[in-house]
Every structure is written in structure tokens, then in C-alpha cells.
Amino acid sequence: MKIAVVVFPGSNCDVDLYEALHTVCRADVEYVSHKQKSLAGFDAVMLPGGFSYGDYLRSGAIARFSNIMPAIIEFANEGKLVFGTCNGFQILTEAGLLPGALKQNNSLKFICKTVELEVVNNQTPFTSLYEANEHIKLPIAHADGSYYAEKDVLEKLEENGQIVFRYAGENPNGSLNNIAGITNEKGNVLGMMPHPERAVEALLGNEDGLRLFRSLLANGKKTEEAAR
Amino acid sequence: MIATEMSPQEIKSKKPYLEWGLSEKEYNYICEKLLKRLPNYTETGLFAVMWSEHCSYKKSKPVLREFPSKNERVLQGPGEGAGIVDIGDGQAVVFKAESHNHPSAVEPYEGAATGVGGIIRDIFSMGARPIAALDSLHFGEINQARTKYLINEVVAGIGGYGNCMGIPTVGGEMTFDECYTGNPLVNAMCVGLMEQKDMQVGRAKGIGNAVMYVGAKTGRDGIHGATFASADFSDEKETQRSAVQVGDPFMEKLLMEACLELTNKHADWLVGIQDMGAAGLASSSCEMASKAESGLELTLDNVPQREPKMSAYEIMLSESQERMLLCIRAGFEEDVEKLFENYGLEAVVIGRVVEGHQYLLKHKDRVVADIPVSSLTDDVLEEESQEKVPLRILQTRENQNWIPQINDVGETLRKMLQQPTIASKKMFTQTYDSQVRTNTVVGPGSDAAVLRIRGTKKALAMTTDGNGRFVYLDPKIGGKMAVLEAAANLIASGALPLALTDCLNYGDPNDPEIYWELHQSVLGMAAACRALNTPVISGNVSLYNENNGEAIYPTPMVGMVGLVKELKYAVPSFVQQQGDLVFIVGNTEEDFAGSELQKMITGEIKGNLNDVDVAQMSSRMMKLLSAMKKGLVKSAHDLSEGGLAIALAETTFGTKCGLDIKTHLNGEELFSETPGRFVVTVAPESQKLFLDEIQDEEVTYVGTVTNNKKLTVAYENGQFDLDLKKAEGLWEEAIPCLMKSKD
Amino acid sequence: MINVRIFVTYKESVFDPQGETITEAIHSLGHSDVKQVHVGKFFDVQVDSSKENVEKTISEISEQLLVNFNLETYHYEIMEEA
């Protein structure tokens, strides 16, 4: 299984995602520039955190128009795995691959800390190695992480099991329904504000994010085998 | 802004240069001795900025020569963008600190942000990837709306820039004293990591080679910034225009990535690289020519400009941010253009290295400057400064020191935990991304930050320290203590101190008492540097830190970096396990002058400091480090503000443990601030080996780690119990509470 | 050249934390007569186009880029022709 980590101008967690996959999970991973137009040969694509285009206008608003975006949208529509963390989540909502939007934290401040999360849905390709309703800890680091969607959209998310992660302790940013991460209707696109790639090594104090990448790699492999 | 330029004659008669910070004596020297003619408007401007304290260090140079700047590990000492130290395996660590006090006092968000931006450029201009940022911040007491505004904006500015760049802000310090109310100190430090083979220098040599400009366009930002930093400032007047520099971290991120690609992958194209900092294009270009003893010819029309109708003077002196100057081997100009274009950036040839040693500037088909390069960089009139021992010091020398009397030690400890200088700074540090790049093993809130170096067993530890109170009471002893404190922080993390950078923050050096403070504290710092074998490899001087004629405490900030040889022996600052034994390394004396306790009880800082034996402290630290390297130590925390009592409480915060302590010290001595002490925990089975290793009569066993959240201390004349859960709450809530309260 | 000012605000259903914080700060300054503050942003756009075409350009850039319809709404004013 081959994974693309897309690098936008201003991405800065690209190295972290890459290292988590390459060094820790020993996965086959490659950086892909926002200028490229194709994702041919890749089985999953990841959008890293950071400040694409300086977060100017709105976080993720300008990255949505990158050359690579049509390929990512097509990739998602084909049912392949797409993952966005932090700024990657913001880009996915701006691009319409995920519903809703991320607005400025209620505190109006950037916040970097470890928060408690509930794995609400472990039936996704990204979370199958977590227990149902398991509580885990992951770091967050964002200024615009307050999830917002209209009431009917929220209801649909709840009904379809699209809410994958919820803040379980304090809600750090004002997200509606304590939403920390959601998928699209099909379940092949996941966006989340917390950073699992920062929690993959005991040395750095937290390994709770590791199973997300392992789930994805395991499910990717299964799909590959099925295809054969 | 500047309608018509004055002629050389008008300059001579109207003396605008006085306002730009050039003295009449200097002007006359330039006319009579250096040029043997009258300088024109642009030339006069160039002299004014290049001869400012900020660029020339004309006042502080004699003092800076006191610092040791070399040892077996130093690859690059002071004089370049940043200093470089060998850390083995062909790698090197690069670091420097920079003050942005005056810009931050005027416009705190942008002042702090551009301070961070500037220091990051210094690091990647050496060919190193910035891996961490730190800060050192000193504000007034949190009791005025203006101070709260300054704190919030400065912290937001530092975070805003570093977070966007993706460089973790991993540590720093923050203190609060009345003297900083009108003139806060905002010092930023950046640490970079590099392969020694990628080392770069800021040189423009080789006749015919191109001078290329990259990064943001030039506007009229910060014109006179460099000279402004050298003159006591008053509030900026309300105008429709503004010369405040605004940072663009997004641009800098692109610039950094592009420059790193150039330095690390295309070294053969590159002759030299330097960032445009204070005094912008003027200082970067003539320094690059000066260091290579070259001549330079620049065509200013080619400089990318953001605003119309900029004069040569404005183009040269602009302090627009996020710009770099490159010297590129002739023939590779287009390759460089392409490389930068790939990052969406413009690289433009603005001149060439030429024969001789003249600095030749052309603008709109006119020669606007034609002067020897060295006249700007080397011929500066060094100034001899007067020195005088301040009256306050002469007077206290005759007085007895204050000795505290405490009735309720437990209550005093609770109050001390809530003093802003001691209380938790989490409210601020959690607005910094301290983890990005996933190398941060120990982040903010410990003695020193620790970052692993990927692909090796090594790690780097880093810290910033400065205690203006001690330096105010006795500059020389205070100077020693500043360096020792930084070293102690690194040792407590299991790192060998390598070298240091500094920001020397003082008042008006024309005041002989202030110059004496500067000189004495540098002598003290230098003595400690020698004892520790930690040379000063880079630094910065910030003078004229005054408001309404009142100087700040003399505040040298020390930024120190240490090497953790094997990460597995790095120890945390908090206690680990029930049953571990607690030791104090270092004897406690009656050191209350300048202590947090003195400030809290008397509201004053007063008295004489006891001298410190730097050789003895250094040897004690090395012994402790060697015990750590043998795996004999489970946690270590250095004692600083608030002394032993505070250190004991701090080592339990965030854990499930408590401490049961018995000591021969009296209640007051629990708060004494004798430097160079540590509280260390050791597993019972390691006790003997640990004591053999330390071999110091100054090690005292004081108790054990427990599994209840209680600090029990039996001291010479009493006993107290502290509920650690409550105490931690007080310590965490103190600053948020002060920041929220209406004044 | 036509100058257009595009106003973008949160939809009414969306909580505006900045407006809330500013209102509180204004009250703590003693201005109890200020009842409510809402924050919005505007874009001053210079378009080199004819009057007929400018409206199309403005609504296109607003809808494609400047406004996120999940959260925001917009309107614009043609300021002047230069």
C-alpha cells in the first residue's frame, strides 16, 4: 500500500506524518507536491497540518484551489482513503469533501495541549483497531478548530455514524456536539483536528495515535488482497 | 514621506544626522578623515545606520571582547548570523538570540512576531534547519491594563509566527517586575541543526558574481528602525502612515524552505547568504562585501518594491521583513531564479561583486553612493565609555542583609506558589505549538527543553535564563549566576552544556553607572563561561532600555544549549516513583537578597549577594551529570526562584506522588536562593553508587517519594503539610486569575 | 476601474465568539450603553471591468473563494468608478 502526503505551501506537519508512517509504521510513503495533478499509484492520501497559504482568508480556503485538489476529489469519489488532520481537515471541509466548517476557537487563541477523546465509531477503515467508545488521548494544536454545521447536517452526521471522534473531557474549542473528527457519508474520508501523528512514539510520551495508522494500513492491505 | 532630499551642503548646515543618531564628531570625522568630502543624503543615511550601536556595537565592543568565544567544539563564533557548535557525527547545532524590546514596546504583536522571524532567518542563513524556538520575556507587574495587553500581544506574536512556521516554541522564561512596565524585554532564541558540510557564511566575493535579492518586496517599513533602537523612544505619533514592520510567517516559511534547498543541495551555486535584518539591504550588503574585502555595485532600480517612488535612502534602509541576500556564482543566476520560483518566490539580480573595495549604489541612472566599504563597517569610531559604581551599591555594601522571619511556613509556601514569577505559565505556553516536527521529548514547563535528533541516540537540551534582580544587586556575581543557572537547567535534564548565546539588555550606556553594570556583569558571565567551558558563540546587545529616564534592571539573558549523549539517560524534572530517595545536592546558605521571598514580603530587592565559586559549582554539576550518565538518577530539578520549598512542590506537580521530607534547615532557609543546588531522586538500590559518584560533602539525604499527594516537611524549628492537589491548583490558577481581574 | 466593497459576516445562527469577547471588554471599560457587537470582514476590491461585468466577477469570486456558505453570508456595494 502506497501513501501520499500532500505538501501545500505552508504545510508544516508534513514531516510528522511522513515520519509516523515511514519510520514508525514502516509504510511506503511519499511526499506529493500541491502542484502535481495526479495521484496515480497511490492507495491513500493524507493532508497534513500546518498553515497552508498562511491561513490567510480562512484556514484551508486557498489550498482548496491547488492543482492537486481535483485529483484528491476524484480519489475520494472512487472510494479510496483520504485522511486530513488539522489544516488537512480544514482543507477537506473547504473543498466540500466533508460537511460543515471549522471556525476560530471560542477562546480566540491557538491552543496546544493533549485532550481526551472518545472513539465514537470504530467501524471505519481508520479506527478499526480501537475499541468501541474507547477513550484515548491525542494532542491538538490549532487556532481554528471549532466545528460548525447546520442543525440538519449535525443530525445526519449523528444518524449515519459519521462522527468518529468526540472530545470526551473539556471541549477545547467550542465544537458543536463536541465533534473532533468526522467522515463523509461513505466513510472513506476522515478529517480530524487532533494530531494522531504526534502520538506514535513512547519516547514522546503518547502512542494513542498509532492504531489509527495501523488500522488504515491493515484495511488498505485487506482491500489490496481482495482486489487480487 | 521624504519630499526632496537635502544637498550635502544642506546636510552639513541643517544636521539631520543628529536625529538619525550620528553625532557631530562622527559626521565631521566622516567628512574630513574618511571621505574627504561631504557625504550626500543616501551616504549620510548609510553611515547613520551602519554606525548605530545596533549595527556597529561601537559602545559595547570593548566589553564583548571579555567573553571567551572559542573552544574545541566551536565551528563558528560571533560575527556571522549565528554561532555553530560541533555535536559529533558530522552534525552541528546552530543558535542565536535576538532582542526586540523597543519594537515590542510600541507594537507588541508585530514587534514580537518580527523578532522571532528575524532570529529564524539568522539560523537558516547558516545552512541549518531551525528546530526550536525559545523566548525570554520580562514584563511589569500584572496589575495594569496596559501590561496585560502587552503580555497578551507579545505572547500571541511569538506564537503566531513560530506556529505558522512550524518551528516548535519549546521553552523560555517569563518574569514580572515593576522596572519592566514601560519597557518590556522580548528576547527570542532559535536553535538549528545542520550537517557540518552545509555550513554557509555571509560573504560576497569573486569578481563578477551576482548579488541576488530574494523574498518579500521592499516597502517603507521600519525606516530608522536600527537607529531608533539606539535612542530613547517616545510614543509613536498618530499619523495616517505607519512604518511599523509587519511579519509574514507564510512568506518566511517558503523562503526558509527555498533557502535550505539552495544551501543543502546546491552549495556549488552559492558563495554567501545573509538575512536582511536591522538596517536591511544596507547592512547585509556591505557586511557581505566587508567580510570578503570585496567591492560591490548595486542597481537599486532592480530591488523589488512594494510602494511607488521609493528613494535610494528608503530602499537601502527599509526593514521590510522576510528578505535574504545571496551571492551567487556567475552563470547560476537562472538556476537560482528557477529554484525560488518553484516556491512562488522572486529572486532578482540587483548587483555584482566588482574590483576594488568601493560600495557603489546606482538609482535612476545616478550614482547615489560611492564610498569605501570599510568606512561603513570597520572605521566606526569606537567609543570609550565612563564607568562609575552606582550609589545604591556603595550604600548597601555597608548595610546588614535582610533576614526574613516567617511564622507560618506552609502558608508562605502557598503564597509563594502564586507569585507570578513562580506560578505556572501554562496559560501562555499552551498557545505555542511546542510539538510540531515531533522531536520534542521535553517541552515547556521543565528546567530545559529536550529535543531528540532523529536517527541518532542524541538529543539537544536548551534553556533561556536571566535574573535581573541579582544583576541589579551585584552585576558581577549576578552575571555568574545567570550563566550557572542556565547550565544547571541543562545539567538537570542530563545534558552537557556546550555553549551559549546572550542578549544583553541594559539602560542608557552613556550613564557611567549603567556602563559599569554592563561591564561588571559581562566579567561575571565570562568567568562562569570559562569555568564551564561554555563559550559565547553569538549574541545581541540591547541598550537604552529606559522609560521616563528609569532604567530596567540590568538583564543579561543567557540562552544555552547542551548535548544529551544518550537520550535514555535524560531525566525528567518531576519525581518518578514511591520509595525513591530524595537528595539535595549543594549546601544552603542565607541567600535572601534579591529572592522571591524578599520581594513578596518587603516589596523590595535589596542587599548584598554572596559570591559564588564558579569552579566548585562547575565540578559539582559535572559529577551530577556523570551520575546521570550511569543511570543512577531518576529525576533532577534545579533550585531557583523560591528555593528548596518551591522546588520540592514543583517536582510533584503533574504526578501522583508526594514527598516526605526531613531537613536541618530552618523554615526561612527553605526559601533561600543559594545558586547551584539540585533536588534529585534516586532509586534505593542506586543510593550507594550515586553517593560514590557524587563524592561531595554537600549532598544531603532529605526524605522519600510517597504515593499520596502531600508534601510533608519537618524542618529545624517546625513542620508543615501541604495538600499538593490544592497547591498545584493555586500555582496553575494564579496567572489566569491576575490576567482576568479588573484593575 | 471600479471599486467594490464586499461585506462578509457570520450567518445569524453561528456563534461569534469575537463579538462576544469584545462586548464584554467594552462593558469592562465602562461603556454599558453598548448593547451588542458583531464582527465582520470586508474586502475592498478593484476591478478593471465594465459596470455590466463587474457584478458577475464579484459574485464569482465571492462564491468561489471569499465566502464560506456553511458559516457566512455576504453582500456588496459598488463604491465608485475611478
Added chain:
Amino acid sequence: MINVRIFVTYKESVFDPQGETITEAIHSLGHSDVKQVHVGKFFDVQVDSSKENVEKTISEISEQLLVNFNLETYHYEIMEEA
């Protein structure tokens, strides 16, 4: 109740990186007729006061809180009396 809209913009010559980035993004969408974009913010303020007093309140809160005079300048419009 009086509704006032306070407009805050960067002073002339202050570098506005956001405006530049947005302009570039608009160009890359193909709208080459858009020459320049400047971003500003506005505050819609409801004041419970008389017409005579409202101007004083507005200039006070602007100067004390809403505007950073190092970089910004402001003006306001009284929208309507409710």
C-alpha cells in the same frame, strides 16, 4: 437604539500579506480583471444612547479597544436609529 458600523483598515503603506495572498489566489482562479484586494474588518455596534452621545461612545471604544493605531485607522457610519 442606534446602529453604528465601524470600519477598521490598515494604514496606508502597512504591509498587508493577507490581501496579497488573496489577490494571487483570485488571479489563479482566472479573474485577471481583479487588480487589488484589501482586507478590513468592521464592527456592527448597537448603542443605547442619544444621537449626541453616540459619537463620543464610538470614538472612545474605537480608540481604547477596537483600533490599533500603530497599524490601523478607522471611520464609522451611523446606520439607522432603531
